[in-house]
Amino acid sequence: MKVAVTSKGTLLESEVDPRFGRASYILIVDTDSLSFEAMDNSANVNAFKGAGIQAATMISDKGAEVLMTGYCGPKAFATLEAAGVKVVSDISGKVLDAVTAIKEGKVSYSATPNKDGHW
Amino acid sequence: MIISVASGKGGTGKTTISTNMALALGSGVEFLDCDVEEPNAHLFLKPVIERTELVTTPIPLVDLEKCTYCRKCSAICRFNAITVVSHKVLIFPELCHSCGGCMVVCPEGAITETGRELGEINFGARNGIRFINGRLRVGESMSPPLIKRVRSEADPEKVTIIDAPPGTSCPVIAAMNGADFVLMVTEPTPFGLHDLKLAVETVKLLGIPSGLVVNRSDIGDQEVFAYAEREQLPVLLTIPFERRIAEAYSQGRSIVEEFPEWKERFCELFHKIETIIQKRSTTV
Numbered sequence: 240m241k242v243a244v245t246s247k248g249t250l251l252e253s254e255v256d257p258r259f260g261r262a263s264y265i266l267i268v269d270t271d272s273l274s275f276e277a278m279d280n281s282a283n284v285n286a287f288k289g290a291g292i293q294a295a296t297m298i299s300d301k302g303a304e305v306l307m308t309g310y311c312g313p314k315a316f317a318t319l320e321a322a323g324v325k326v327v328s329d330i331s332g333k334v335l336d337a338v339t340a341i342k343e344g345k346v347s348y349s350a351t352p353n354k355d356g357h358w
Numbered sequence: 359m360i361i362s363v364a365s366g367k368g369g370t371g372k373t374t375i376s377t378n379m380a381l382a383l384g385s386g387v388e389f390l391d392c393d394v395e396e397p398n399a400h401l402f403l404k405p406v407i408e409r410t411e412l413v414t415t416p417i418p419l420v421d422l423e424k425c426t427y428c429r430k431c432s433a434i435c436r437f438n439a440i441t442v443v444s445h446k447v448l449i450f451p452e453l454c455h456s457c458g459g460c461m462v463v464c465p466e467g468a469i470t471e472t473g474r475e476l477g478e479i480n481f482g483a484r485n486g487i488r489f490i491n492g493r494l495r496v497g498e499s500m501s502p503p504l505i506k507r508v509r510s511e512a513d514p515e516k517v518t519i520i521d522a523p524p525g526t527s528c529p530v531i532a533a534m535n536g537a538d539f540v541l542m543v544t545e546p547t548p549f550g551l552h553d554l555k556l557a558v559e560t561v562k563l564l565g566i567p568s569g570l571v572v573n574r575s576d577i578g579d580q581e582v583f584a585y586a587e588r589e590q591l592p593v594l595l596t597i598p599f600e601r602r603i604a605e606a607y608s609q610g611r612s613i614v615e616e617f618p619e620w621k622e623r624f625c626e627l628f629h630k631i632e633t634i635i636q637k638r639s640t641t642v
């Protein structure tokens with residue numbers, strides 16, 4: 240299974256970036272092989288509006304089935320829902336810890352966004 | 359002739375100046391309250407509202423039968439208001455700036471326009487002064503299309519006075535663009551001056567002549583006057599910080615109707631503006 244984890248760096252040992260839309264990087268990790276692709280999210284970091292929508296579209300295109308992040312706002316959540324990507328929010332620590340947790344089934348999926356939209 | 363009353367800093371007296379100038383000139387003048395986020399000029403002009411219209415802004419509507427999910431629509435949208443995920447097209451109306459770009463680039467002709475409610479526009483009059491204001495829907499963040507709609511109602515044959523919103527961003531530009539003159543209302547405080555400078559720079563970019571009204575002119579410091587001199591901004595009127603003026607304002611009464619000597623001063627203010635506009639049109 241492919242999991243998208245927001246990250247401050249390009250490694251599995253990097254810290255999880257609590258932001259989704261404007262995260263520094265998003266790592267697309269294969270939970271079986273632990274092979275991953277680090278996506279540079281700088282275009283969205285500087286987006287004028289709708290960074291979350293764009294990031295959600297991007298990870299869906301990459302085939303991620305789950306997003307693991309700190310905060311996910313309403314527009315990003317709606318986009319992920321439409322794309323069939325499940326969300327695990329309130330994630331912190333290292334990217335690898337998050338991946339391990341989901342492999343072991345120790346996560347709960349969010350039914351709603353956990354952050355208000357902003358202007 | 360369009361005179362837009364702006365300030366940079368809020369609460370300096372834009373509405374006081376614009377409504378009093380309108381009342382001083384009286385019948386035949388037209389007043390547009392373009393501070394659509396919190397219109398308040400009606401409290402002083404007390405117009406009788408004759409009709410109200412709903413204002414909408416176009417947003418895209420996608421015909422999924424025709425859509426091939428090519429994503430040209432989402433690629434052109436600078437505001438990420440439209441996105442395509444796994445054979446679904448999502449539209450975020452509150453992000454859409456109604457540019458129509460998605461409709462133009464759609465190769466299938468799958469996008470048409472529908473409307474999103476922005477607010478309302480009110481038409482009225484009092485003693486021969488034509489009055490129009492816009493009122494943004496609560497929760498709506500996009501005011502420029504509504505401001506443009508209010509301005510589209512302006513009668514080019516009349517003297518049009520616009521009460522602009524504060525600040526220097528898009529809503530203010532929408533309320534100043536194309537005006538013949540921008541009257542800046544400021545107060546002689548460091549905060550007032552700071553924001554005035556931003557507003558003056560904005561007006562310069564728009565190429566519109568401007569002048570100053572210094573309200574509560576005897577408070578703060580004198581920096582604004584030195585700045586006006588350096589910038590060659592004419593100070594067209596000063597209003598002292600007077601209790602009786604503040605009291606009248608707080609009760610929704612106008613200065614020109616309460617204190618007749620001020621009627622003359624506001625007429626004079628208008629004539630100074632008229633002279634500047636005329637001089638400019640003969641030199642251009």
